[in-house]
Structure formats: structure tokens, C-alpha cells
Amino acid sequence: xxxxxxxxxxxxxxxxxxxxxxxxxxxxxxxxxxxxxxxxxxxxxxxxxxxxxxxxxxxxxxxxxxxxxxxxxxxxxxxxxxxxxxxxxxxxxxxxxxxxxxxxxxxxxxxxxxxxxxxxxxxxxxxxxxxxxxxxxxxxxxxxxxxxxxxxxxxxxxxxxxxxxxxxxxxxxxxxxxxxxxxxxxxxxxxxxxxxxxxxxxxxxxxxxxxxxxxxxxxxxxxxxxxxxxxxxxxxxxxxxxxxxxxxxxxxxxxxxxxxxxxxxxxxxxxxxxxxxxxxxxxxxxxxxxxxxxxxxxxxxxxxxxxxxxxxxxxxxxxxxxxxxxxxxxxxxxxxxxxxxxxxxxxxxxxxxxxxxxxxxxxxxxxxxxxxxxxxxxxxxxxxxxxxxxxxxxxxxxxxxxxxxxxxxxxxxxxxxxxxxxxxxxxxxxxxxxxxxxxxxxxxxxxxxxxxxxxxxxxxxxxxxxxxxxxxxxxxxxxxxxxxxxxxxxxxxxxxxxxxxxxxxxxxxxxxxxxxxxxxxxxxxxxxxxxxxxxxxxxxxxxxxxxxxxxxxxxxxxxxxxxxxxxxxxxxxx
Numbered sequence: 001x002x003x004x005x006x007x008x009x010x011x012x013x014x015x016x017x018x019x020x021x022x023x024x025x026x027x028x029x030x031x032x033x034x035x036x037x038x039x040x041x042x043x044x045x046x047x048x049x050x051x052x053x054x055x056x057x058x059x060x061x062x063x064x065x066x067x068x069x070x071x072x073x074x075x076x077x078x079x080x081x082x083x084x085x086x087x088x089x090x091x092x093x094x095x096x097x098x099x100x101x102x103x104x105x106x107x108x109x110x111x112x113x114x115x116x117x118x119x120x121x122x123x124x125x126x127x128x129x130x131x132x133x134x135x136x137x138x139x140x141x142x143x144x145x146x147x148x149x150x151x152x153x154x155x156x157x158x159x160x161x162x163x164x165x166x167x168x169x170x171x172x173x174x175x176x177x178x179x180x181x182x183x184x185x186x187x188x189x190x191x192x193x194x195x196x197x198x199x200x201x202x203x204x205x206x207x208x209x210x211x212x213x214x215x216x217x218x219x220x221x222x223x224x225x226x227x228x229x230x231x232x233x234x235x236x237x238x239x240x241x242x243x244x245x246x247x248x249x250x251x252x253x254x255x256x257x258x259x260x261x262x263x264x265x266x267x268x269x270x271x272x273x274x275x276x277x278x279x280x281x282x283x284x285x286x287x288x289x290x291x292x293x294x295x296x297x298x299x300x301x302x303x304x305x306x307x308x309x310x311x312x313x314x315x316x317x318x319x320x321x322x323x324x325x326x327x328x329x330x331x332x333x334x335x336x337x338x339x340x341x342x343x344x345x346x347x348x349x350x351x352x353x354x355x356x357x358x359x360x361x362x363x364x365x366x367x368x369x370x371x372x373x374x375x376x377x378x379x380x381x382x383x384x385x386x387x388x389x390x391x392x393x394x395x396x397x398x399x400x401x402x403x404x405x406x407x408x409x410x411x412x413x414x415x416x417x418x419x420x421x422x423x424x425x426x427x428x429x430x431x432x433x434x435x436x437x438x439x440x441x442x443x444x445x446x447x448x449x450x451x452x453x454x455x456x457x458x459x460x461x462x463x464x465x466x467x468x469x470x471x472x473x474x475x476x477x478x479x480x481x482x483x484x485x486x487x488x489x490x491x492x493x494x495x496x497x498x499x500x501x502x503x504x505x506x507x508x509x510x511x512x513x514x515x516x517x518x519x520x521x522x523x524x525x526x527x528x529x530x531x532x533x534x535x536x537x538x539x540x541x542x543x544x545x546x547x548x549x550x551x552x553x554x555x556x557x558x559x560x561x562x563x564x565x566x567x568x569x570x571x572x573x574x
Contacts, residue, residue, distance in 0.1 A: 018365065018366050018367070019364070019365045020364055021363050023039050023040070023360065024359070024361075025037040025039055029357065030356065030357050031355070032232070032353065032354070033238070034233075035231075035232055036229050036232070037229075037230045037356070037359055038230075039228040039229075039230070040225065041220050041227075041361075041363065043089065043090070043221050043225040044221075045221075045225075045365050046220060046366070046368075047218065047219055047220060047221065048218040048363045048364060048365060049215075049217060049218075049364040049366050050208025050209040051202075051209055051210065051215055053362060053363040053364050054201060054203060054362055055201050055360070055362070056198065056200045056201075056358075056359070057080070057199055057356050057359040057360070058199070058356070059080065059165060059197055059199060059356055060165070060194065060354065060355045060356075060357065061166050061194050061353075062353045062354060062355050063166075063239075063350055063351070063353060064353070065347065065349075066166070066192050066291060067292075067347060067352065068166040068241075069166065069241060069352050069354075070126070071238065072106070072240050072431065073126025073129065074109055074125060074434050075103075075105050075106040075109070075125070075434055076109065076119060076123040076126075077123050077124045077199035078101070078105030078204075079105075079233060079237060080199075081101045081230055081233060082099075082231045082232060083099045083100070083101050083230075084096075084097075084101050085098070086207050086226060086228050087227040087228075088223050088225070089223070089226055089227050090225060090570065091224065092227075093571070095223070096386050096561070097388075098386065099388075099389045100554065102237060103434060104387065106434045107504050109129050110129055110489070110491075110504055111480065112488055112489075114489055116128060124197075124199055128148060130491060130502045131434065131435035131436065132148060132491075132500065132502045133502065134500050134502065145438065145501075147430045147435045165197060165239070166192065168190060168191070168192055169189060169192075169193060171187075171189025171190070171316070186313075186314070186315045186316070189313070189314045190288060190314035206384035206386030206561065207384055211384075211385040211386070211483045211558075212484040213515055216382075216384075217366055217368070219380070219382060219565075222380055222382065223382075223563070223565070224570065228361065236428055236431055236433075237426070237434075239428070240428065240429060240430070241428050241429045264330075287347075288328070290311055290312070290313055290314070293309075294311065294348060295308055295309070295346050296343065297343070307337065308348060309333060311331070311332060311333075313331050314329065314331070315328075316328065316329065381564050382562070382563045382565070383563075384560070384561055384563075385483050385484065385559070386559070386561055387558050387559075388559070389555065390406055390554075391552060391554060392555070394530075394536075394550060395535075396535055396536040396549050397537055398532070398535060399531070399532045399533075399534065400531050400532065401532075403528045403555070404525070404526075405526040405555050405557060407521045407526060407559075408521060409521050410518070410522050410559075411519075412511045412518060412519045413482040413483055413511055414480075414482045414483065414510050414558050415449065415526065416476070416479055416555070416556040416558070417528060417553065418436050418553075419436050419442055419444075420551060420552040420554065421437055421551055423550075438500070438501045438505040439464045439505065440464055442532065442551055443532040443533045444464065444531075446460045446530060447460060447507050447528070447529075447530060448460040448461075448528070449526065449527070449528055449529070450526070450528070450529055451509075452526075456509050457471075463501075463505075466498075469501075475508050475509060476490075476508045478508070479508035481513070482512060483558050491503040521557070521559075528553075528555075536550070536551065537549075
């Protein structure tokens with residue numbers, strides 16, 4: 001390990017004035033997936049207190065079938081940002097490029113926030129800000145680890161109140177008697193109110209001092225101003241389909257096909273009346289609105305084609321049982337044929353999409369004392385901690401793999417490694433992009449870093465083994481500390497969950513401890529040496545299906561970067 005030449009940390013404390021400045025994009029007022037928003041911070045702003053600055057925006061659900069969509073439960077409002085690039089306004093020098101921005105935000109939320117309520121209220125995450133949950137069979141006592149948002153574990157995305165981008169009116173009127181009269185309905189029930197929602201998120205950038213123990217002011221003046229380009233993420237990485245409750249006990253099914261559709265009783269006719277079999281009286285739980293395009297199928301024959309219909313209106317009814325609030329009743333347009341058994345409805349497939357409006361970059365301007373200003377305007381350097389992403393593919397047949405990390409950072413602090421299932425990376429119910437792959441899904445049983453012809457640790461460890469999980473998590477904690485972040489939560493540690501990774505799985509390696517120490521990777525040729533019990537194409541019966549297929553390896557390499565400022569010249573040193 002070595003100390004970077006001429007490196008120093010500068011801590012500035014504002015003491016004579018602050019002011020929030022709201023900046024709007026230079027290139028428009030509305031944005032959709034994969035477009036860019038560009039902000040300009042003029043040099044006359046001087047200095048910014050980055051940790052108190054933030055991004056705000058309004059997001060609107062624009063689903064083609066007006067389906068309910070929610071923000072991802074771990075990334076929350078950060079999910080809209082795929083990458084952030086920061087340039088010098090003066091000469092166009094790229095100073096920081098933050099790829100997989102939303103993925104890192106998801107990881108940081110899970111490991112560094114102690115209370116889920118905090119991220120729910122401030123970043124619009126789900127009730128459980130973690131990627132996996134554990135259930136135990138009461139008879140066999142076998143633990144099952146399931147990805148949050150899947151059919152096996154759908155409960156978190158049903159918290160649509162906190163994260164929903166869709167508001168559906170539950171109505172206010174009640175009706176007695178039967179529901180046979182199609183005209184007897186609540187005029188407000190099921191009305192969609194897909195209004196935009198305001199979001200606020202921190203700026204996770206080294207230039208904005210988001211990382212490191214010492215907080216520093218961002219010297220916009222020295223950089224000749226800043227240009228910030230924000231690239232919006234694809235729809236599948238922002239919006240997630242909630243799972244739909246199918247009974248009063250909270251069991252959940254998504255109405256996506258006949259086999260898992262919503263159980264109903266149906267009457268045939270030109271104005272068909274469809275009643276939910278189970279006692280659900282709030283359409284917001286189902287995501288059904290007036291105008292929803294759905295399918296109905298009756299009788300046996302799972303997988304058979306359904307009869308398409310449009311929801312005309314909804315109301316509550318009891319079917320003669322005496323409770324007017326017992327069930328949702330759906331009145332459909334079209335001449336439907338129905339039988340008395342095994343009727344189900346499901347949504348016509350649609351494309352989830354979003355729109356960003358009223359985006360602002362709100363920076364806290366700081367006016368330092370005059371004496372400090374004179375010192376800062378002279379030749380200077382600015383050090384900050386940031387990450388670079390290096391990708392690799394893990395073939396599905398390999399039982400051993402050496403993943404090269406092509407980093408040449410001279411001020412490296414740590415490496416963190418994440419695995420994504422290619423097959424389910426963009427799944428609209430549970431994108432594996434965020435959840436990643438725990439060791440039992442990839443069959444990973446040996447981890448060791450090889451850097452500068454040395455092995456770290458000296459003995460490879462098995463992250464699946466209970467005794468080695470401690471080693472794995474200890475390495476992760478040390479890595480976070482090198483970038484000034486404290487790990488406050490390592491997942492759900494209740495009961496039998498101690499053996500499982502319920503946060504997004506990482507393995508990591510600390511390279512340099514302490515603010516002033518770094519590791520030079522320029523000629524170190526770092527790699528990860530991995531071993532597996534079997535290939536991902538050899539999945540035995542009973543094993544989670546997401547283990548099948550190829551995986552993507554994402555390596556976050558964290559390092560101290562230096563911006564040298566000499567009069568009109570600006571240079572980035574890696």
C-alpha cells in the first residue's frame with residue numbers, strides 16, 4: 001500500500017452564508033426512459049455544500065393500460081437515474097461518471113440505512129428495503145429464500161400506498177340488496193387518478209462529497225462551472241408490477257394469465273357482471289380501474305385464450321348475503337360467455353412506462369469568508385471518492401471462473417462484486433438487476449481476489465457455508481468503511497434467517513484503510529477467482545429457477561480521484 005503523491009484532504013466549514021438555488025434542466029421540461037436531462041451550474045455560484053443538495057422531480061405513471069406500477073422497493077425514487085456524468089463547464093473535461101447509479105443506490109439503502117421507515121419517507125422505498133425474504137415450512141423446518149416481488153414472495157410490492165404511482169378511487173357509496181342491476185354503481189369507484197408524485201433524492205456523487213469521512217465543499221468556481229448529465233433508466237428498472245391479493249388472508253396472485261388469475265363469479269350477457277370470489281372491496285388493492293382492458297375465461301382449460309373485455313364501472317355488492325361492502329363487482333362491456341365454475345380474470349398485457357416532469361437540482365450555495373476565498377482561488381487540487389463499474393459474464397456451464405477487473409486506479413480503496421441473472425435482469429415484477437444472485441442461486445462456493453500476484457484472503461472462503469458467511473460479511477463491512485460509509489444492517493437476522501443473505505448479495509475486498517491510504521491497481525492486474533459446485537445449466541429439481549442461465553458480474557471499484565486545477569487548466573488524475 002502507498003500514499004498518493006501530493007494528496008491531501010481539505011475540510012471546509014461554511015460560516016458566513018448559505019442559500020438554496022434551484023436549477024432546472026437546460027434541455028426540456030419533460031423526460032421519458034433513456035433520455036437525458038442536462039443541468040448547468042455556473043461558476044459564479046462559487047461553492048456548494050453537496051451533502052445538503054438534492055434532486056427533486058415529479059413522476060407520472062404512463063402505463064399503456066393504466067396498470068398500477070410501483071417504484072422498486074430497494075432503489076425507490078433513485079431508480080429513475082441510470083447514470084450521472086459530471087463535466088467541467090469550462091473545458092468539457094469529464095470529471096466523474098457514475099454508471100449503474102440506481103443499482104448502487106439500492107445497495108447503499110439496504111446496507112447503510114438502519115430503519116426502513118427512513119428510506120420509505122425520504123426515498124419512497126418499500127416496506128421492506130431488502131431484496132430477499134425467508135419463509136420456513138412449519139413441518140419440514142426447511143427455509144425458502146425468495147426474491148421480493150416474485151410469486152413465491154409477493155408481499156412487499158403490495159404496499160402500493162407508499163410506492164404506488166397510481167391512485168384509484170375506492171368510492172364512497174354502499175348498496176344493499178343484490179348486484180344484479182348493472183346501473184346500480186358508485187360513480188367514483190375505480191376512477192383512476194394517475195397524478196404525478198413529487199420525489200426528492202440525495203446526490204450520490206463524490207464531487208458532491210457523498211462519500212468519505214470528511215465533508216468538503218464543491219468548488220464550482222475552481223472547476224469553471226459544472227455540467228451534469230442525468231440519463232434516465234429503462235422502464236423495467238424503474239417500475240415494478242405489484243402483486244394482486246386474491247383472498248382475504250393476504251395470499252397474493254398476479255392476474256397475468258389464466259393459471260394465476262383472479263377468481264371470479266361471472267354472468268353472461270351484453271353487460272356482463274363479474275364478482276370477485278373472495279372478500280376484497282377496494283379496487284386499489286387490485287389495480288382495476290374504469291377502462292382497464294382485461295380477459296375472462298371460464299371453466300377448465302388453463303392456458304386457453306380469454307375473452308377480452310373493458311371495465312365499464314365498479315361497485316360493491318353482497319350477492320344477497322346482506323353485506324353491501326363485501327365484494328367488488330365489475331360491470332364489463334361486451335357480450336361475454338361464462339360458465340359457473342373456475343372463472344378467472346387477468347389483465348391484458350401492457351407496457352409499463354413513466355414520465356419525469358418539473359425536475360430540479362437544488363444546490364446549497366456556500367459563501368466562505370473572504371480570506372478563505374483568496375486561498376482557494378489559487379492553484380489547488382480537489383480529492384474525492386467515487387466508483388467505476390467493470391462488467392464480466394459468468395457462463396452458465398463454468399464451474400470455475402477468473403474475472404478480470406480492468407481498473408488502473410492509482411488511489412483504489414476497495415472492490416465490491418455483485419451478480420445479476422441475465423434471464424430475469426429486466427423482469428417487470430422482480431428485476432434481478434437490483435436483487436442480484438445470492439450464492440445458492442449461482443452455486444458459488446469459493447471466493448478469492450488475486451491482486452498484484454497475491455491472494456486475498458490467503459484461503460478462499462465459501463459464502464454459502466454458515467461459518468464462512470461471517471467472513472463474507474466482515475469483508476463487506478470493511479469495504480464500506482474505506483469509502484466512509486458505516487454498515488448498519490446486514491439483512492434480516494431474525495430466527496432461521498441468519499444463514500441467508502436477504503440484502504442484495506455482495507462479496508468485497510478492502511484495499512486501503514484510513515483516509516490517506518490508497519492501493520495502486522495500475523499494474524496489479526486484479527481479478528476474482530471463483531469456484532462453483534455446478535454449472536447454472538445443471539439446476540437440480542427443487543432449486544430456485546432463477547439460478548439457470550448466464551450471470552452478469554458487476555464489479556464496483558472505489559478509488560480516490562484527484563482534480564488538479566492550475567489557472568485555466570483542469571486535469572483529472574485517476
